[in-house]
Amino acid sequence: MAVSYKDLGLVNTREMFKRAINGGYAIPAFNFNNMEQLQAIITASSKLKSPVILQVSKGARNYANQTLLRYMAQGAVEYAKELGCNHPEIALHLDHGDSFELCKSCVDMGFSSVMIDGSSLPYEENIALTKKVVEYAHQFDVTVEGELGVLAGVEDEVVAEESHYTRPEEVIDFTKRTGVDSLAISIGTSHGAYKFKPEQCTRDPKTGVLVPPPLAFDILDDIMKELPGFPIVLHGSSSVPQEYVDMINSTGGKLPDAVGIPEEQLRKAAKSAVCKINIDSDSRLAFTAAVRKVFAEKPGEFDPRKYCGPARDLMIELYEHKIKEVLGSDNKLAQLD
Numbered sequence: 216m217a218v219s220y221k222d223l224g225l226v227n228t229r230e231m232f233k234r235a236i237n238g239g240y241a242i243p244a245f246n247f248n249n250m251e252q253l254q255a256i257i258t259a260s261s262k263l264k265s266p267v268i269l270q271v272s273k274g275a276r277n278y279a280n281q282t283l284l285r286y287m288a289q290g291a292v293e294y295a296k297e298l299g300c301n302h303p304e305i306a307l308h309l310d311h312g313d314s315f316e317l318c319k320s321c322v323d324m325g326f327s328s329v330m331i332d333g334s335s336l337p338y339e340e341n342i343a344l345t346k347k348v349v350e351y352a353h354q355f356d357v358t359v360e361g362e363l364g365v366l367a368g369v370e371d372e373v374v375a376e377e378s379h380y381t382r383p384e385e386v387i388d389f390t391k392r393t394g395v396d397s398l399a400i401s402i403g404t405s406h407g408a409y410k411f412k413p414e415q416c417t418r419d420p421k422t423g424v425l426v427p428p429p430l431a432f433d434i435l436d437d438i439m440k441e442l443p444g445f446p447i448v449l450h451g452s453s454s455v456p457q458e459y460v461d462m463i464n465s466t467g468g469k470l471p472d473a474v475g476i477p478e479e480q481l482r483k484a485a486k487s488a489v490c491k492i493n494i495d496s497d498s499r500l501a502f503t504a505a506v507r508k509v510f511a512e513k514p515g516e517f518d519p520r521k522y523c524g525p526a527r528d529l530m531i532e533l534y535e536h537k538i539k540e541v542l543g544s545d546n547k548l549a550q551l552d
């Protein structure tokens with residue numbers, strides 16, 4: 216039987232995006248696959264009174280079970296209230312939906328927002344598929360994110376060798392004909408912890424750390440000129456903090472030359488019409504770094520709470536930092552009491 220997200224206490228993304236664009240900040244979209252990640256996201260966003268988007272990929276849905284995920288999202292709303300956030304704004308969003316059937320199933324299962332990613336299809340097919348999802352989702356007041364342009368990198372089942380920047384001349388036609396509520400664009404962000412090849416980067420002469428090429432803000436500007444005030448989404452926006460990479464590498468891990476998007480550039484993007492910034496890899500890195508540290512220091516530890524707990528603490532720290540210092544979404548709930 217179908218369930219509405221409204222009955223679960225969730226919200227769609229329409230109002231939070233409108234306020235984010237007008238206020239010059241961005242809403243965090245954090246992926247989750249397990250309880251500790253969800254606890255960390257809700258703890259950080261509730262404490263800082265930030266609206267938040269819980270993202271579930273097709274892979275996460277297969278990993279954790281869709282029914283369980285839905286109840287976890289419902290539980291997240293109640294947990295936020297318990298943490299003193301009386302009017303939380305939490306969206307449950309499908310990340311990279313790849314078919315009408317998957318999007319429909321999420322809408323029917325209580326998701327408040329879905330992405331249909333037809334970006335790898337020919338333009339007209341992307342439009343047809345996206346429009347079909349929008350027509351279904353809007354009957355239930357579920358918001359829809361579309362995508363134009365291709366990001367490089369690997370994210371669950373989404374793999375692309377090369378990126379193709381979004382063509383600003385297509386965005387009006389695409390958004391008008393599909394009716395999407397927001398648009399993911401490609402301006403140089405990338406999925407995964409290896410966003411750029413070393414040959415695309417320069418090396419900091421002092422630290423030896425890779426410095427990635429800058430995002431294409433000129434394309435973002437052109438898109439904003441074509442679509443004034445329209446909600447824009449950035450995928451693949453982890454920064455791959457060097458401290459986590461070092462923690463992992465110094466405890467037996469192997470992540471050579473992992474590189475992300477500098478936070479400075481995301482701060483700049485958050486002030487524009489970019490109103491949703493997707494962060495997944497950073498949380499995976501924090502989780503792995505903390506677990507590795509426990510194993511390295513206490514090889515006899517075998518209680519999962521003793522290593523998942525520290526992982527959760529490090530993720531809380533990460534999410535708070537993103538909300539406050541990068542996206543600027545703290546104290547932005549419509550009702551702060």
Ligand SMILES: [Zn+2]
Nearest residue numbers: 370450451493
């Ligand atoms: Zn993505």
